[in-house]
Amino acid sequence: MAKKWFGILVLLGLALWMIAPRALADDIYKSIRGSVREDKDGDGKCNDGATITGVPIEFISNDAQWSHVLYTGDDGTYGLVAVGDGTWTVSAKPTADWVVTSAKSLKPVISDEQPVVLNVSFCVRKTSAVAGGGTTILPQSGSPISTSIILGLSTGVMFLLAGLIMEGRRRWVN
Secondary structure (H helix, E strand, O other): OHHHHHHHHHHHHHHHHHHHHHHHHOOOOOEEEEEEEEOOOOOOOOOOOOEOOOOEEEEEOOOOOOEEEEEOOOOOEEEEEOOOOEEOEEEEOOOOOEEEOOOOEEOOEEOOOOOEEOOOOEEEEEHHHOOOOOOOOOOOOOOOOOHHHHHHHHHHHHHHHHHHHHHHHHHHHO
C-alpha cells in the first residue's frame, strides 16, 4: 500500500514539476521595451537621433493601481519586465531642458498572444532648439500694466505728436 501511495505522489510531483513553472513563468516573460532618442528637426520622428540617457519613463497599469518609474540606460533604452496583462500607459517625463516631440504617452497592450511589446519609443528635443527657446512667461490675466510699458507708450506718443507738429509747421510755412 505504501508503494502505491509513493508512486502516486511521485507522479503528482512530476506533473506539478512540469506544469507549475509554466504557470508561474507566464508573466515573467511579458515585457514592454523601448527607447528615447533625440529629435533633431522637431518633426516628432527621431530617425537618426542620438539616444538619451537618464530620461524617466512612467508605467501605469490599466486599472491605475500600480505605477512605476524607470530611467533610460546608457544606450537610451528601457524595459519593464514581468508585466501583467492589460493596456498600460507608458509616458516619457524628461527634465525641463527637454520636450517630448512624439506622442507623450503610449498604450501598449500585453496579453498571452502579445507577451512582448517592442519599440514603445519616444522622441525628445532640447528646449533651446524649440522655437521660442523654451518657456514663455505671460502676465497674469487681469493684472495692471507695468509702469515700463506705460512709460514706453507715452514716449512713443510724444515723439509721434512732435513729428506731426514739425511736419505741420513745415507745410504751413512753405
